[in-house]
Amino acid sequence: MSERVDRTFLNPGLVSLIGAGPGHPDLLTIRAHRALQKADVVLYDALLGEGFHALFPKGALAIPAGKRCGGLGATQAEIHELLLEHAWAGRRVARLKGGDPLIFGRGGEEAAFLEAAGIPFELIPGVSALQGAASAAGIPLTHRGVSREIRILEGHHLLEAGTDWPELARSKATLAVYMGTRSLKAVARKLLEHGASSDLPIALVECASWPGQRTTISTLRLAAEGHLCPLTDGPGLVLIGAAVSARVHPLQPSSFVTLSHEPSSAFPRSEGEAGAAGGGRERRAG
Amino acid sequence: MSERVDRTFLNPGLVSLIGAGPGHPDLLTIRAHRALQKADVVLYDALLGEGFHALFPKGALAIPAGKRCGGLGATQAEIHELLLEHAWAGRRVARLKGGDPLIFGRGGEEAAFLEAAGIPFELIPGVSALQGAASAAGIPLTHRGVSREIRILEGHHLLEAGTDWPELARSKATLAVYMGTRSLKAVARKLLEHGASSDLPIALVECASWPGQRTTISTLRLAAEGHLCPLTDGPGLVLIGAAVSARVHPLQPSSFVTLSHEPSSAFPRSEGEAGAAGGGRERRAG
Numbered sequence: 001m002s003e004r005v006d007r008t009f010l011n012p013g014l015v016s017l018i019g020a021g022p023g024h025p026d027l028l029t030i031r032a033h034r035a036l037q038k039a040d041v042v043l044y045d046a047l048l049g050e051g052f053h054a055l056f057p058k059g060a061l062a063i064p065a066g067k068r069c070g071g072l073g074a075t076q077a078e079i080h081e082l083l084l085e086h087a088w089a090g091r092r093v094a095r096l097k098g099g100d101p102l103i104f105g106r107g108g109e110e111a112a113f114l115e116a117a118g119i120p121f122e123l124i125p126g127v128s129a130l131q132g133a134a135s136a137a138g139i140p141l142t143h144r145g146v147s148r149e150i151r152i153l154e155g156h157h158l159l160e161a162g163t164d165w166p167e168l169a170r171s172k173a174t175l176a177v178y179m180g181t182r183s184l185k186a187v188a189r190k191l192l193e194h195g196a197s198s199d200l201p202i203a204l205v206e207c208a209s210w211p212g213q214r215t216t217i218s219t220l221r222l223a224a225e226g227h228l229c230p231l232t233d234g235p236g237l238v239l240i241g242a243a244v245s246a247r248v249h250p251l252q253p254s255s256f257v258t259l260s261h262e263p264s265s266a267f268p269r270s271e272g273e274a275g276a277a278g279g280g281r282e283r284r285a286g
Numbered sequence: 287m288s289e290r291v292d293r294t295f296l297n298p299g300l301v302s303l304i305g306a307g308p309g310h311p312d313l314l315t316i317r318a319h320r321a322l323q324k325a326d327v328v329l330y331d332a333l334l335g336e337g338f339h340a341l342f343p344k345g346a347l348a349i350p351a352g353k354r355c356g357g358l359g360a361t362q363a364e365i366h367e368l369l370l371e372h373a374w375a376g377r378r379v380a381r382l383k384g385g386d387p388l389i390f391g392r393g394g395e396e397a398a399f400l401e402a403a404g405i406p407f408e409l410i411p412g413v414s415a416l417q418g419a420a421s422a423a424g425i426p427l428t429h430r431g432v433s434r435e436i437r438i439l440e441g442h443h444l445l446e447a448g449t450d451w452p453e454l455a456r457s458k459a460t461l462a463v464y465m466g467t468r469s470l471k472a473v474a475r476k477l478l479e480h481g482a483s484s485d486l487p488i489a490l491v492e493c494a495s496w497p498g499q500r501t502t503i504s505t506l507r508l509a510a511e512g513h514l515c516p517l518t519d520g521p522g523l524v525l526i527g528a529a530v531s532a533r534v535h536p537l538q539p540s541s542f543v544t545l546s547h548e549p550s551s552a553f554p555r556s557e558g559e560a561g562a563a564g565g566g567r568e569r570r571a572g
Binding site: 131 | 300303305307308310311312313314315316317319320386387388389390392393394395397398400401406407408409410411412413414417418420421422424425426427428429430434435436437438439440443447450453456459495529532534535536537538
């Protein structure tokens with residue numbers, strides 16, 4: 001293009017609110033990948049793995065955003081400011097968010113902000129932590145004769161808000177607790193106190209689809225007693241319910257690092273997910 | 287390769303249980319797309335759109351499967367037989383299922399069958415109807431101060447099983463009813479009878495991400511009175527809860543056909559989702 005191209009834009013650019021999926025870059029959708037390729041600016045969740053950077057277009061401005069990133073874009077208001085600034089300069093902005101933008105991702109808030117500001121945006125759905133963890137761990141979320149409902153919950157909120165624990169303890173649903181690692185013990189204890197079965201299976205799936213992915217299977221009683229512990233610093237999803245017992249053992253992508261793990265206590269047994277050679281079966285705790 | 291390559295396989299092939307996403311082929315993940323490219327046999331849900339066929343590798347055997355396809359693979363037992371036959375012949379089989387394989391997809395059953403038969407398999411998660419519908423309709427599934435829980439339910443099962451309706455009617459969660467079109471009126475009536483607010487917003491999202499995608503917004507009362515009707519024969523997801531009111535209006539992919547629709551009754555107002563030129567805002571029913 002000529003140097004004389006007018007760079008004064010009269011119209012705002014387009015913001016793509018993109019679900020990046022559960023962690024591994026190849027769990028991006030084709031549509032998400034295409035939108036990313038067209039971006040002038042990539043505003044990405046600081047928690048996304050390194051692998052995503054290779055997908056950013058050369059020359060695009062890449063800005064980490066989110067609570068852990070420290071710098072600009074650390075607060076939701078700052079993220080809104082950045083979206084506004086770049087969109088009003090006529091740029092195509094890819095806002096890359098972990099999981100799906102409309103599940104615990106504040107995508108709804110960002111979209112509402114853009115709409116109010118008159119900036120066009122598109123929503124590109126993503127594989128959420130729910131599906132990422134289920135496929136990684138081989139746990140069916142629904143299963144005929146076992147579970148016909150999934151409840152997507154948030155660990156912190158469950159403990160803070162007026163949760164109807166007796167009702168939750170009675171539920172036959174598969175409970176999927178997002179950001180579930182820290183609240184795990186307290187949630188298990190509450191469910192037990194309100195009548196859930198002590199041998200109800202519970203799975204902690206960490207770093208689903210990332211290298212270092214771990215699945216630990218235990219029971220509600222053992223979890224309530226503090227024996228189900230995180231093995232990583234990565235994101236964890238907790239699955240509770242009878243469907244956890246229907247677990248299968250899929251092959252894992254060959255790019256995965258196989259980690260060995262010797263638990264310090266006999267409970268719970270844990271496994272490092274197997275590499276391409278296929279899965280060793282772990283014993284169930286309890 | 288030479289003609290003398292031994293084609294007698296001693297080992298079974300690999301089955302990839304793949305989530306195809308909510309409908310549009312570009313909502314496949316990159317991993318799913320890659321697995322599909324390597325397949326010798328594609329056993330695909332008969333309900334998947336035509337667009338997927340272009341992604342099947344040339345020369346691969348493509349077999350439709352599922353209740354509506356009529357021929358081979360119409361029952362779950364026949365699908366298992368087909369998986370077995372081709373895997374034991376050493377072929378790579380892509381089992382392509384709508385949405386995510388572990389959410390209402392019987393992926394757990396197929397995986398358990400393969401495991402019992404000693405056939406290696408991998409699980410590739412997909413964008414589920416939940417995320418597909420939410421992004422298509424611009425409805426946040428969780429929203430700060432509004433909803434911090436999502437309940438994934440199935441229309442038919444809700445009405446058949448011993449659903450705790452008072453509890454469901456009290457819930458602050460976003461209810462997502464899969465295969466929700468036929469049961470819509472009865473579910474709305476049950477929720478109303480058990481104390482849910484008559485002006486609770488409800489959305490029917492049809493053919494999410496497909497050409498011809500439609501979103502209709504109404505209230506629980508109008509839905510219970512039969513005024514929220516499907517406009518297509520395609521799959522429908524029903525979203526119920528306060529978060530529906532936080533709806534935004536994203537641009538739609540340019541490949542979408544814009545349909546105009548003049549509802550025969552004043553209620554509910556419906557919209558054909560807009561084309562690339564951007565979304566007109568519809569008025570809310572009620």
